[in-house]
């Protein structure tokens with residue numbers, strides 16, 4: 001099932017790239033494997049996937065020893081400050097930096113281990129009550145502060161768009177996140193030149209690619225629906 005699903009997702013990505021005049025190599029597929037067993041992740045690897053997204057620190061730490069070798073891990077879920085120490089150095093990128101205090105904690109722990117954290121700043125672009133992430137108007141200010149932290153490299157912005165039936169409804173949010181990225185880059189802040197836009201999930205990754213996504217985070221579309229509480 002995983003390999004068939006991946007074929008469909010890959011074709012969809014290629015077509016979205018063609019529609020928007022982008023190169024396939026400009027878009028990185030992150031296979032969101034949260035709650036899914038390592039056996040399914042091995043299937044994904046056999047079909048060419050090399051990057052996994054997880055939203056819980058504990059789950060990453062549990063799965064990593066079971067999947068040795070080339071896999072790359074991205075943390076995409078809310079990160080509590082008291083978990084930063086255990087994740088430091090274990091993931092290629094943290095997509096979900098949603099406060100200055102969290103960035104400060106990352107700076108502290110990565111400095112201790114003499115590492116650099118690649119991060120994305122999470123923006124609540126649609127201003128949803130229930131969502132983590134910075135408000136668009138406070139994002140530049142926070143990035144200016146993070147830019148001073150020597151052990152953090154800000155690689156771009158991330159958002160979780162609203163849950164909608166018609167993905168076209170989210171186009172405006174993807175457009176707005178890209179605008180915000182271009183706008184902040186134009187301020188020529190020292191150490192800030194952001195290339196990354198992490199946006200788009202199973203329901204809307206094609207629209208996100210058309211609007212400039214460089215990372216799409218696809219779970220259900222690859223691994224099937226999730227069952228919680230088992």
Ligand SMILES: *Cc1c(COP(=O)(O)O)cnc(C)c1O
Nearest residue numbers: 032055076201202217218219220
């Ligand atoms: C679960 C999750 C995804 C993947 O969602 P699907 O709709 O299953 O593709 C993407 N991003 C984040 C932050 C997630 O938590």
